[in-house]
Amino acid sequence: MNSSSAEADRRRRFDRIVTVLHPDMYRYAAWLSRDKAIAEDVVQEALLRAWKSLDALRDDDAAKPWLLTIVRRENARYFERRRLETVDIDNLTASQAALLAEAPNEELAELREAIFELDDDYREPLVLQVLMGYSTTEIGELMGLKQGAVLTRLHRARLKLKDNVAQEERS
Amino acid sequence: MMNCEDYRHQIAADPTFDGGAGHLSVCAECQAFRAEMQSLNVKIAKAMQLDIPDLNIPELPTIDQANVVPLAARAPLSKPAWFAVAATVMLAAVIGFRMFGFGVSYDSLADEVLAHLDHEPYALRVTDTPVTDERLAKVVPADIAQPDHSAGLVTYAQSCVINGKKVPHLVIQGERGPVTILLMPEETVGMAEVLDGENIRGVILPVGAGSIAIIGAREENLERIEKSVVNSVMWST
Numbered sequence: 001m002n003s004s005s006a007e008a009d010r011r012r013r014f015d016r017i018v019t020v021l022h023p024d025m026y027r028y029a030a031w032l033s034r035d036k037a038i039a040e041d042v043v044q045e046a047l048l049r050a051w052k053s054l055d056a057l058r059d060d061d062a063a064k065p066w067l068l069t070i071v072r073r074e075n076a077r078y079f080e081r082r083r084l085e086t087v088d089i090d091n092l093t094a095s096q097a098a099l100l101a102e103a104p105n106e107e108l109a110e111l112r113e114a115i116f117e118l119d120d121d122y123r124e125p126l127v128l129q130v131l132m133g134y135s136t137t138e139i140g141e142l143m144g145l146k147q148g149a150v151l152t153r154l155h156r157a158r159l160k161l162k163d164n165v166a167q168e169e170r171s
Numbered sequence: 172m173m174n175c176e177d178y179r180h181q182i183a184a185d186p187t188f189d190g191g192a193g194h195l196s197v198c199a200e201c202q203a204f205r206a207e208m209q210s211l212n213v214k215i216a217k218a219m220q221l222d223i224p225d226l227n228i229p230e231l232p233t234i235d236q237a238n239v240v241p242l243a244a245r246a247p248l249s250k251p252a253w254f255a256v257a258a259t260v261m262l263a264a265v266i267g268f269r270m271f272g273f274g275v276s277y278d279s280l281a282d283e284v285l286a287h288l289d290h291e292p293y294a295l296r297v298t299d300t301p302v303t304d305e306r307l308a309k310v311v312p313a314d315i316a317q318p319d320h321s322a323g324l325v326t327y328a329q330s331c332v333i334n335g336k337k338v339p340h341l342v343i344q345g346e347r348g349p350v351t352i353l354l355m356p357e358e359t360v361g362m363a364e365v366l367d368g369e370n371i372r373g374v375i376l377p378v379g380a381g382s383i384a385i386i387g388a389r390e391e392n393l394e395r396i397e398k399s400v401v402n403s404v405m406w407s408t
Contacts, residue, residue: 007233007234010234011231014231015228018226018228019226022223022226023223026221026223026224027219027221027223030221031219040224040227044227044229047228047229047231048229048232049286049289051231051232051234052232052234052286053286053289069289069295070289072370073285073288073289076370076371080367099221102220102221102222103218104217107214108214108217108218111214111215111218112218112219115218115219126215127219129185130215130216130219131216136184140297141295141296141297143348144295144297144347144348144349144388145297145348146297146348147297150184151180151181151184151185152180152184154183154184154185155180155183155184158183158184158186158208158211158212158215159183161211161215162183162207162208162211165214
Protein backbone atom coordinates (compact mmCIF):
# COMPACT_ATOMS: atom_id res chain seq x y z
CA MET A 1 0.00 0.00 0.00
CA ASN A 2 1.52 3.35 -0.98
CA SER A 3 1.59 6.29 1.41
CA SER A 4 -1.20 8.27 -0.30
CA SER A 5 -3.46 5.25 -0.22
CA ALA A 6 -2.62 4.69 3.45
CA GLU A 7 -3.33 8.33 4.16
CA ALA A 8 -6.70 8.09 2.37
CA ASP A 9 -7.61 4.97 4.35
CA ARG A 10 -6.63 6.75 7.54
CA ARG A 11 -8.79 9.72 6.64
CA ARG A 12 -11.78 7.53 5.79
CA ARG A 13 -11.45 5.74 9.12
CA PHE A 14 -11.27 9.08 10.94
CA ASP A 15 -14.31 10.48 9.12
CA ARG A 16 -16.32 7.35 9.83
CA ILE A 17 -15.57 7.53 13.56
CA VAL A 18 -16.10 11.25 14.11
CA THR A 19 -19.23 11.48 11.99
CA VAL A 20 -20.92 9.01 14.31
CA LEU A 21 -19.51 10.37 17.53
CA HIS A 22 -19.45 14.12 16.90
CA PRO A 23 -22.84 14.70 18.63
CA ASP A 24 -21.59 12.96 21.77
CA MET A 25 -18.33 14.94 21.67
CA TYR A 26 -20.21 18.21 21.37
CA ARG A 27 -22.81 17.46 24.06
CA TYR A 28 -20.14 16.35 26.48
CA ALA A 29 -17.99 19.41 25.76
CA ALA A 30 -20.99 21.75 26.06
CA TRP A 31 -22.04 20.40 29.45
CA LEU A 32 -18.46 20.37 30.70
CA SER A 33 -17.77 23.94 29.64
CA ARG A 34 -21.35 25.27 29.92
CA ASP A 35 -20.64 27.41 26.88
CA LYS A 36 -21.57 26.64 23.26
CA ALA A 37 -18.70 28.58 21.69
CA ILE A 38 -16.12 27.02 24.00
CA ALA A 39 -17.60 23.58 23.33
CA GLU A 40 -17.08 24.08 19.61
CA ASP A 41 -13.46 25.18 20.19
CA VAL A 42 -12.84 22.19 22.45
CA VAL A 43 -14.31 19.80 19.90
CA GLN A 44 -12.13 21.29 17.16
CA GLU A 45 -9.01 20.82 19.27
CA ALA A 46 -10.10 17.32 20.21
CA LEU A 47 -10.62 16.42 16.55
CA LEU A 48 -7.11 17.57 15.73
CA ARG A 49 -5.61 15.64 18.59
CA ALA A 50 -7.63 12.56 17.70
CA TRP A 51 -6.40 12.77 14.12
CA LYS A 52 -2.78 12.87 15.25
CA SER A 53 -3.32 9.98 17.66
CA LEU A 54 -5.60 7.86 15.49
CA ASP A 55 -3.06 5.08 14.98
CA ALA A 56 -3.07 4.47 18.73
CA LEU A 57 -6.78 3.57 18.62
CA ARG A 58 -6.48 -0.14 18.08
CA ASP A 59 -10.19 -1.00 18.18
CA ASP A 60 -12.83 1.25 16.62
CA ASP A 61 -15.41 -0.15 19.04
CA ALA A 62 -13.50 1.69 21.78
CA ALA A 63 -13.66 5.00 19.89
CA LYS A 64 -16.32 6.61 22.09
CA PRO A 65 -14.48 6.45 25.43
CA TRP A 66 -11.25 7.32 23.59
CA LEU A 67 -12.76 10.46 22.03
CA LEU A 68 -14.55 11.50 25.23
CA THR A 69 -11.29 11.19 27.13
CA ILE A 70 -9.65 13.49 24.58
CA VAL A 71 -12.55 15.98 24.86
CA ARG A 72 -12.19 15.91 28.64
CA ARG A 73 -8.47 16.69 28.46
CA GLU A 74 -8.96 19.41 25.86
CA ASN A 75 -11.62 21.03 28.00
CA ALA A 76 -9.26 20.98 30.98
CA ARG A 77 -6.49 22.49 28.85
CA TYR A 78 -8.82 25.18 27.56
CA PHE A 79 -9.72 26.34 31.05
CA GLU A 80 -6.14 25.98 32.19
CA ARG A 81 -5.05 28.33 29.41
CA ARG A 82 -7.78 30.87 30.02
CA ARG A 83 -8.38 30.59 33.75
CA LEU A 84 -12.14 30.82 33.30
CA GLU A 85 -13.16 28.36 35.92
CA THR A 86 -16.33 29.83 37.37
CA VAL A 87 -19.60 30.86 35.84
CA ASP A 88 -21.76 33.59 37.36
CA ILE A 89 -25.33 32.57 36.58
CA ASP A 90 -26.51 36.20 36.83
CA ASN A 91 -23.87 37.47 34.46
CA LEU A 92 -23.67 35.00 31.60
CA THR A 93 -21.99 35.59 28.28
CA ALA A 94 -24.16 35.30 25.18
CA SER A 95 -22.66 31.93 24.42
CA GLN A 96 -23.39 30.64 27.92
CA ALA A 97 -26.91 32.02 27.85
CA ALA A 98 -27.47 30.35 24.47
CA LEU A 99 -26.99 26.97 26.08
CA LEU A 100 -29.80 27.70 28.53
CA ALA A 101 -32.07 29.22 25.92
CA GLU A 102 -32.60 26.00 23.99
CA ALA A 103 -35.00 24.37 26.46
CA PRO A 104 -38.38 23.56 24.88
CA ASN A 105 -40.53 24.63 27.84
CA GLU A 106 -40.37 26.50 31.15
CA GLU A 107 -40.15 23.43 33.35
CA LEU A 108 -37.21 22.04 31.40
CA ALA A 109 -35.62 25.49 31.26
CA GLU A 110 -35.58 25.62 35.05
CA LEU A 111 -34.18 22.11 35.29
CA ARG A 112 -31.56 22.93 32.68
CA GLU A 113 -30.51 25.96 34.70
CA ALA A 114 -30.25 23.79 37.81
CA ILE A 115 -28.03 21.32 35.92
CA PHE A 116 -26.00 24.28 34.64
CA GLU A 117 -25.44 25.44 38.22
CA LEU A 118 -24.32 22.06 39.55
CA ASP A 119 -20.66 21.84 40.54
CA ASP A 120 -18.48 20.27 37.87
CA ASP A 121 -17.91 17.28 40.16
CA TYR A 122 -21.63 16.52 40.14
CA ARG A 123 -22.59 17.66 36.65
CA GLU A 124 -20.00 15.64 34.76
CA PRO A 125 -20.89 12.14 36.05
CA LEU A 126 -24.57 12.97 35.55
CA VAL A 127 -23.95 13.90 31.91
CA LEU A 128 -21.91 10.75 31.36
CA GLN A 129 -24.62 8.58 32.88
CA VAL A 130 -27.74 10.20 31.45
CA LEU A 131 -26.52 11.41 28.05
CA MET A 132 -23.66 9.04 27.26
CA GLY A 133 -25.17 5.92 28.79
CA TYR A 134 -22.09 5.18 30.85
CA SER A 135 -22.24 2.75 33.77
CA THR A 136 -20.93 3.92 37.12
CA THR A 137 -17.87 1.72 36.56
CA GLU A 138 -17.16 3.38 33.22
CA ILE A 139 -17.63 6.83 34.74
CA GLY A 140 -15.14 5.92 37.43
CA GLU A 141 -12.63 4.80 34.82
CA LEU A 142 -12.99 7.99 32.79
CA MET A 143 -12.90 10.35 35.78
CA GLY A 144 -10.31 8.40 37.77
CA LEU A 145 -12.72 7.79 40.66
CA LYS A 146 -13.66 4.78 42.71
CA GLN A 147 -17.16 3.50 42.01
CA GLY A 148 -18.32 4.50 45.49
CA ALA A 149 -17.32 8.10 44.85
CA VAL A 150 -19.21 8.08 41.55
CA LEU A 151 -22.35 6.75 43.24
CA THR A 152 -22.13 9.43 45.92
CA ARG A 153 -21.73 12.22 43.37
CA LEU A 154 -24.66 10.98 41.29
CA HIS A 155 -26.82 10.59 44.38
CA ARG A 156 -26.03 14.14 45.53
CA ALA A 157 -26.52 15.57 42.05
CA ARG A 158 -30.01 14.11 41.75
CA LEU A 159 -31.00 15.19 45.25
CA LYS A 160 -29.92 18.75 44.45
CA LEU A 161 -31.97 18.70 41.27
CA LYS A 162 -34.93 17.16 43.07
CA ASP A 163 -34.79 19.92 45.71
CA ASN A 164 -34.53 22.51 43.01
CA VAL A 165 -37.58 21.15 41.19
CA ALA A 166 -39.52 21.07 44.46
CA GLN A 167 -38.57 24.68 45.22
CA GLU A 168 -39.65 25.81 41.77
CA GLU A 169 -42.97 24.03 42.20
CA ARG A 170 -43.56 25.73 45.57
CA SER A 171 -42.74 29.16 44.19
CA MET B 172 -32.21 -6.86 53.12
CA MET B 173 -31.51 -3.20 52.28
CA ASN B 174 -32.81 -0.40 54.47
CA CYS B 175 -34.43 2.80 53.18
CA GLU B 176 -31.20 4.81 53.29
CA ASP B 177 -29.21 2.26 51.29
CA TYR B 178 -31.97 1.81 48.77
CA ARG B 179 -32.48 5.54 48.21
CA HIS B 180 -28.76 6.10 47.84
CA GLN B 181 -28.65 3.47 45.11
CA ILE B 182 -31.75 4.55 43.26
CA ALA B 183 -30.78 8.23 43.33
CA ALA B 184 -27.32 7.32 42.00
CA ASP B 185 -28.78 5.12 39.28
CA PRO B 186 -32.54 5.15 38.63
CA THR B 187 -32.19 1.95 36.59
CA PHE B 188 -30.97 0.11 39.71
CA ASP B 189 -33.00 -3.08 39.95
CA GLY B 190 -31.70 -4.53 43.21
CA GLY B 191 -33.36 -4.29 46.60
CA ALA B 192 -36.58 -5.91 45.40
CA GLY B 193 -37.20 -7.38 48.84
CA HIS B 194 -37.10 -3.97 50.50
CA LEU B 195 -39.07 -2.30 47.72
CA SER B 196 -41.91 -4.78 47.99
CA VAL B 197 -42.61 -3.81 51.60
CA CYS B 198 -41.78 -0.06 51.57
CA ALA B 199 -44.32 2.24 49.95
CA GLU B 200 -42.18 5.33 50.61
CA CYS B 201 -39.23 3.90 48.71
CA GLN B 202 -41.58 2.87 45.89
CA ALA B 203 -42.68 6.50 45.66
CA PHE B 204 -39.07 7.72 45.85
CA ARG B 205 -38.08 5.34 43.06
CA ALA B 206 -40.91 6.58 40.84
CA GLU B 207 -39.92 10.18 41.59
CA MET B 208 -36.26 9.52 40.69
CA GLN B 209 -37.19 7.76 37.47
CA SER B 210 -39.49 10.60 36.48
CA LEU B 211 -36.80 13.14 37.34
CA ASN B 212 -34.29 11.22 35.26
CA VAL B 213 -36.48 11.43 32.17
CA LYS B 214 -36.73 15.19 32.68
CA ILE B 215 -32.96 15.50 33.19
CA ALA B 216 -32.34 13.65 29.93
CA LYS B 217 -34.72 16.01 28.10
CA ALA B 218 -33.21 19.09 29.74
CA MET B 219 -29.72 18.02 28.66
CA GLN B 220 -30.60 17.69 24.97
CA LEU B 221 -28.88 20.29 22.83
CA ASP B 222 -29.02 21.37 19.23
CA ILE B 223 -25.91 19.92 17.64
CA PRO B 224 -24.02 22.16 15.22
CA ASP B 225 -22.89 20.69 11.91
CA LEU B 226 -19.70 18.69 12.04
CA ASN B 227 -16.92 20.99 10.94
CA ILE B 228 -13.68 19.06 10.70
CA PRO B 229 -10.67 21.36 11.03
CA GLU B 230 -7.85 21.34 8.54
CA LEU B 231 -5.97 18.18 9.39
CA PRO B 232 -2.19 18.08 9.10
CA THR B 233 -0.62 15.49 6.89
CA ILE B 234 0.81 12.74 8.99
CA ASP B 235 4.34 12.21 7.76
CA GLN B 236 4.50 8.60 6.75
CA ALA B 237 7.77 8.95 4.89
CA ASN B 238 9.38 6.80 7.53
CA VAL B 239 7.03 3.95 6.74
CA VAL B 240 8.91 1.59 4.50
CA PRO B 241 6.64 -0.04 1.93
CA LEU B 242 6.86 -3.80 1.91
CA ALA B 243 8.41 -5.42 -1.09
CA ALA B 244 6.25 -7.54 -3.34
CA ARG B 245 5.87 -11.11 -2.21
CA ALA B 246 9.14 -12.93 -2.76
CA PRO B 247 9.32 -16.12 -4.78
CA LEU B 248 9.65 -19.24 -2.72
CA SER B 249 13.19 -19.71 -3.89
CA LYS B 250 14.39 -16.79 -1.76
CA PRO B 251 16.64 -17.85 1.08
CA ALA B 252 15.40 -18.01 4.68
CA TRP B 253 17.16 -14.80 5.63
CA PHE B 254 14.83 -12.93 3.29
CA ALA B 255 11.76 -14.06 5.26
CA VAL B 256 13.44 -12.94 8.46
CA ALA B 257 14.27 -9.54 6.95
CA ALA B 258 10.69 -9.10 5.71
CA THR B 259 9.38 -9.91 9.19
CA VAL B 260 11.68 -7.32 10.74
CA MET B 261 10.56 -4.76 8.16
CA LEU B 262 6.88 -5.51 8.90
CA ALA B 263 7.53 -5.03 12.61
CA ALA B 264 9.19 -1.70 11.83
CA VAL B 265 6.20 -0.57 9.77
CA ILE B 266 3.75 -1.57 12.51
CA GLY B 267 5.96 0.07 15.11
CA PHE B 268 6.11 3.32 13.17
CA ARG B 269 2.34 3.37 12.79
CA MET B 270 1.54 2.36 16.36
CA PHE B 271 3.81 4.88 17.94
CA GLY B 272 2.87 7.75 15.68
CA PHE B 273 6.35 8.54 14.40
CA GLY B 274 6.27 11.62 12.25
CA VAL B 275 4.02 13.58 14.65
CA SER B 276 6.08 16.32 16.21
CA TYR B 277 5.45 18.08 19.51
CA ASP B 278 6.50 21.48 20.75
CA SER B 279 7.91 20.17 23.99
CA LEU B 280 8.51 17.05 26.01
CA ALA B 281 5.57 18.06 28.25
CA ASP B 282 3.26 18.21 25.21
CA GLU B 283 4.38 14.79 24.06
CA VAL B 284 3.95 13.31 27.53
CA LEU B 285 0.41 14.71 27.79
CA ALA B 286 -0.44 13.56 24.27
CA HIS B 287 0.79 10.10 25.19
CA LEU B 288 -1.79 9.96 27.96
CA ASP B 289 -4.42 10.58 25.29
CA HIS B 290 -2.96 7.78 23.19
CA GLU B 291 -3.55 5.23 25.90
CA PRO B 292 -6.61 6.31 27.90
CA TYR B 293 -7.43 2.68 28.66
CA ALA B 294 -4.28 2.61 30.82
CA LEU B 295 -6.01 4.96 33.28
CA ARG B 296 -8.45 2.45 34.68
CA VAL B 297 -9.36 2.26 38.33
CA THR B 298 -8.63 -1.36 39.10
CA ASP B 299 -7.19 -3.52 41.83
CA THR B 300 -5.62 -6.05 39.48
CA PRO B 301 -1.84 -5.65 39.48
CA VAL B 302 0.43 -6.49 36.58
CA THR B 303 2.48 -9.61 37.15
CA ASP B 304 6.05 -9.35 38.40
CA GLU B 305 7.15 -10.98 35.15
CA ARG B 306 5.40 -8.28 33.13
CA LEU B 307 6.89 -5.55 35.26
CA ALA B 308 10.38 -7.02 34.90
CA LYS B 309 9.94 -7.29 31.13
CA VAL B 310 8.85 -3.66 30.69
CA VAL B 311 11.28 -2.18 33.22
CA PRO B 312 14.75 -3.65 32.76
CA ALA B 313 16.73 -3.98 35.98
CA ASP B 314 19.30 -1.41 34.85
CA ILE B 315 16.56 1.24 34.47
CA ALA B 316 14.63 0.81 37.70
CA GLN B 317 13.56 -1.72 40.25
CA PRO B 318 9.94 -0.79 40.91
CA ASP B 319 7.68 -2.66 43.26
CA HIS B 320 4.14 -2.05 44.49
CA SER B 321 5.18 0.04 47.51
CA ALA B 322 4.16 3.39 45.97
CA GLY B 323 0.82 1.95 44.91
CA LEU B 324 -0.45 -1.05 43.03
CA VAL B 325 1.11 -1.15 39.55
CA THR B 326 -1.81 -1.91 37.24
CA TYR B 327 -0.35 -1.13 33.83
CA ALA B 328 3.08 -1.65 32.33
CA GLN B 329 3.89 -1.09 28.70
CA SER B 330 6.94 -0.16 26.65
CA CYS B 331 6.13 3.05 24.80
CA VAL B 332 7.95 5.54 22.62
CA ILE B 333 8.56 9.09 23.75
CA ASN B 334 10.64 11.36 21.56
CA GLY B 335 11.70 8.36 19.50
CA LYS B 336 13.01 6.43 22.48
CA LYS B 337 11.50 3.36 24.08
CA VAL B 338 10.53 4.06 27.69
CA PRO B 339 8.65 2.15 30.39
CA HIS B 340 5.12 3.49 30.94
CA LEU B 341 3.60 2.46 34.26
CA VAL B 342 0.31 3.27 35.95
CA ILE B 343 -0.09 2.88 39.68
CA GLN B 344 -3.25 3.25 41.71
CA GLY B 345 -2.87 6.34 43.86
CA GLU B 346 -5.14 7.48 46.65
CA ARG B 347 -7.18 9.63 44.25
CA GLY B 348 -7.04 7.48 41.13
CA PRO B 349 -4.55 6.23 38.57
CA VAL B 350 -1.12 7.88 38.40
CA THR B 351 0.98 7.70 35.23
CA ILE B 352 4.74 7.24 35.45
CA LEU B 353 7.11 7.46 32.50
CA LEU B 354 10.73 6.47 33.11
CA MET B 355 12.91 8.31 30.59
CA PRO B 356 16.59 7.50 31.20
CA GLU B 357 17.72 9.24 28.00
CA GLU B 358 15.50 12.34 28.18
CA THR B 359 17.50 15.12 29.78
CA VAL B 360 15.67 18.12 31.25
CA GLY B 361 17.36 21.10 32.85
CA MET B 362 14.96 21.57 35.71
CA ALA B 363 11.70 20.25 37.06
CA GLU B 364 8.70 21.17 34.93
CA VAL B 365 5.31 21.35 36.58
CA LEU B 366 2.28 20.14 34.59
CA ASP B 367 -0.69 21.90 36.09
CA GLY B 368 -4.18 21.38 34.69
CA GLU B 369 -7.69 21.78 35.98
CA ASN B 370 -8.06 18.09 36.70
CA ILE B 371 -4.51 16.82 36.61
CA ARG B 372 -1.23 17.71 38.20
CA GLY B 373 2.15 16.35 37.40
CA VAL B 374 5.83 16.95 37.07
CA ILE B 375 8.75 16.06 34.84
CA LEU B 376 11.69 15.65 37.16
CA PRO B 377 15.36 15.61 36.15
CA VAL B 378 16.93 12.42 37.49
CA GLY B 379 20.59 11.96 36.65
CA ALA B 380 21.04 12.19 32.90
CA GLY B 381 17.39 11.33 32.36
CA SER B 382 14.00 12.26 33.74
CA ILE B 383 10.75 10.86 35.03
CA ALA B 384 7.23 12.11 34.46
CA ILE B 385 4.57 11.58 37.12
CA ILE B 386 0.99 12.68 36.46
CA GLY B 387 -2.08 12.10 38.58
CA ALA B 388 -5.35 13.61 39.71
CA ARG B 389 -5.19 17.15 40.99
CA GLU B 390 -5.75 16.10 44.60
CA GLU B 391 -3.22 13.25 44.50
CA ASN B 392 -0.26 13.33 46.88
CA LEU B 393 2.39 12.99 44.19
CA GLU B 394 5.32 13.81 46.44
CA ARG B 395 5.07 10.45 48.19
CA ILE B 396 5.04 8.68 44.84
CA GLU B 397 7.88 10.80 43.47
CA LYS B 398 10.12 9.79 46.36
CA SER B 399 9.40 6.12 45.87
CA VAL B 400 9.92 6.25 42.10
CA VAL B 401 13.15 8.25 42.34
CA ASN B 402 14.46 5.74 44.86
CA SER B 403 13.70 2.88 42.50
CA VAL B 404 15.51 4.40 39.53
CA MET B 405 18.87 2.80 38.78
CA TRP B 406 20.32 4.98 36.03
CA SER B 407 21.24 7.82 38.35
CA THR B 408 23.30 5.63 40.72
